[in-house]
Amino acid sequence: MLTEKQRELLVFINSRIKETGVSPSFDEMKEALDLRSKSGIHRLITALEERGFIRRLPHRARALEVLRLPDAATPKPAPRGFSPSVVEGKFGARGARKIDQKAHSVPVEEAGAVEVSVLGRIAAGTPIEAIQHEVDRYPVPKSMLRSGEHYVLEVQGESMIEAGIHDGDFAVIQRCDDAQTGDIVVALVDREEATLKRIRKKGGSIALEAANPAFETRIYGPDRVSVQGKLVGLMRKY
Numbered sequence: 001m002l003t004e005k006q007r008e009l010l011v012f013i014n015s016r017i018k019e020t021g022v023s024p025s026f027d028e029m030k031e032a033l034d035l036r037s038k039s040g041i042h043r044l045i046t047a048l049e050e051r052g053f054i055r056r057l058p059h060r061a062r063a064l065e066v067l068r069l070p071d072a073a074t075p076k077p078a079p080r081g082f083s084p085s086v087v088e089g090k091f092g093a094r095g096a097r098k099i100d101q102k103a104h105s106v107p108v109e110e111a112g113a114v115e116v117s118v119l120g121r122i123a124a125g126t127p128i129e130a131i132q133h134e135v136d137r138y139p140v141p142k143s144m145l146r147s148g149e150h151y152v153l154e155v156q157g158e159s160m161i162e163a164g165i166h167d168g169d170f171a172v173i174q175r176c177d178d179a180q181t182g183d184i185v186v187a188l189v190d191r192e193e194a195t196l197k198r199i200r201k202k203g204g205s206i207a208l209e210a211a212n213p214a215f216e217t218r219i220y221g222p223d224r225v226s227v228q229g230k231l232v233g234l235m236r237k238y
Contacts, residue, residue, distance in 0.1 A: 002051070002070055009033055009044045010053055014066045023064035047123075050157055050215060113139035122153035122171060122186060122196045124160040124210075140172055144233035149175040151229065153186065153196070160184070160196060163211035169236050171196060173229035184231040190224055196231070 002010070012032050016024040026038045035041060045064070048054045053070075057063035118136040138152050155169040163184065165171070171186075179185045185199045187208055197208035200217075206225045209217045 002048075002053075005033060006044055006047055007070055009041070010048055010066065010069065013054065013064055014069065017064070017066060046216075050159060051123075052158075112142040114142055114145065116140045116145075116150050116152050116172065118152045118154070118170070120153065121156045122194055124155050124157040124165055124167070124196045138170060138235065140233070140235065144172055146174050146232055150232070151175060152235070155196060159210040159212045159215040160198075161212050163198070165196070165211070165231075165234065166236070169234050171231055172233035172235065174232045175229045177227055179227050179230050186228040186230075188226045188228050189220065191226070194228065199227070 009029060009032075012029065013023055016022075016028070024032070026041050029041045030036075030038050033041070033044075045054070045056075049056065053066065053068055055065050055067060057065055115137040116139075117134040118138055119133065120135050140150070140152065151173050153171045153173060155165055155171050156167060158167055161167075165184075173186055179199050181199065181201045183199055184196065186194055187197055187199065187206075188194050189208075195208060197218075198211060200207040200209055204222060205219050206222055207217050207219045208225070
């Protein structure tokens with residue numbers, strides 16, 4: 001899922017490359033999207049790159065290549081590295097009615113599952129727009145839940161793949177407003193964009209750390225980041 005600005009920039013870059021054979025400059029992109037600074041363009045470019053829509057060509061200025069447009073199919077990343085325990089399930093239009101744990105099909109009622117609100121998608125990459133509203137409900141095993149309120153988010157992106165979190169997984173989140181260094185959290189950046197990252201606190205800074213060497217760690221002041229919940233489990237479609 002792309003934000004409106006990400007989609008707008010991708011279409012503009014693609015059109016300009018088709019027209020001129022080269023990608024637009026940052027100034028041209030800033031003007032086309034009516035943004036105040038080039039830092040906003042840099043963030044959008046990084047988001048598109050992390051989601052596999054574009055790539056930067058090395059050793060060439062203004063060199064961007066469009067790999068796919070929003071309606072193209074998104075390939076699943078191949079599993080690698082550490083993989084946590086997940087619940088794999090067959091999901092229908094209104095959520096799963098059976099879950100498969102350790103390759104044994106178990107009816108939801110027998111597994112002791114609880115239906116939990118799905119609030120949309122969360123980026124395991126550059127932040128996407130914050131999710132606020134319920135879009136579905138999925139049954140989650142009681143054994144996966146902790147105290148308090150929980151919600152589910154569909155993971156988008158590959159920046160947490162070495163923590164065993166893959167594109168298309170469903171992250172089970174315990175709602176909370178604080179976390180310890182090393183926890184994987186839903187972090188709200190600047191009160192408008194949410195991302196799934198490992199949090200690191202040092203002095204007056206908060207780092208949102210990826211679990212993929214291809215993605216950079218982002219560092220913010222404490223007033224720019226608020227914790228919206230902590231990862232407690234994963235569910236995976238197949």
